[in-house]
Amino acid sequence: MKGLLRDQKVVAGIGNAYSDEVLHAAKMSPFKVAATLTDAQIADLHDAIVTTLREAVERARGLAAKDLKAEKKSGLRVHNRAGQPCDVCGDTIREVSFADSSLQYCPTCQTGGKPLADRRMSKLLK
Numbered sequence: 001m002k003g004l005l006r007d008q009k010v011v012a013g014i015g016n017a018y019s020d021e022v023l024h025a026a027k028m029s030p031f032k033v034a035a036t037l038t039d040a041q042i043a044d045l046h047d048a049i050v051t052t053l054r055e056a057v058e059r060a061r062g063l064a065a066k067d068l069k070a071e072k073k074s075g076l077r078v079h080n081r082a083g084q085p086c087d088v089c090g091d092t093i094r095e096v097s098f099a100d101s102s103l104q105y106c107p108t109c110q111t112g113g114k115p116l117a118d119r120r121m122s123k124l125l126k
Contacts, residue, residue: 001045002030002103013053017072020079020104022048024088029111030096030103078104094118 004010005019014022023030026048028041037045059075060068073080077087082095082104091108096118107115 001028001032001034004034005049011049014049016101016103017076017079018052018056021076022052024078024106024109025052027109029116030105031116078106080104 001023002019005014005022006016020030022045026041026045028045028048056072056075059071063071078093081093084093085091086093086106086109089106089108091106091113093104093106094115095102095104096116105111105116107113
């Protein structure tokens with residue numbers, strides 16, 4: 001799902017940060033396969049996309065361009081918050097790193113309490 005949401009040909013306007021936020025709001029794993037979504041999950045995802053982006057626009061309304069980045073960061077619940085507690089459940093926000101990016105998620109809210117493997121670290125542990 002993470003890659004699908006970031007694909008501008010599929011949904012324009014959702015990048016790395018907001019894809020983390022949308023998936024958290026939808027209570028969905030970043031690695032969930034889109035083809036396996038139920039109708040209810042699709043509806044939840046749609047609601048999460050609309051709500052997350054609408055809230056972001058409302059927070060940014062009327063701000064000077066120089067203040068937009070700080071406002072965006074202050075409104076994020078999981079993105080760039082690895083190691084901090086989740087605002088929803090209190091679990092620790094985790095991170096999975098890739099060669100060119102990373103994702104942040106809450107294990108309790110999004111993956112049934114299971115931490116996702118950080119491929120970068122698992123290679124070092126072998």
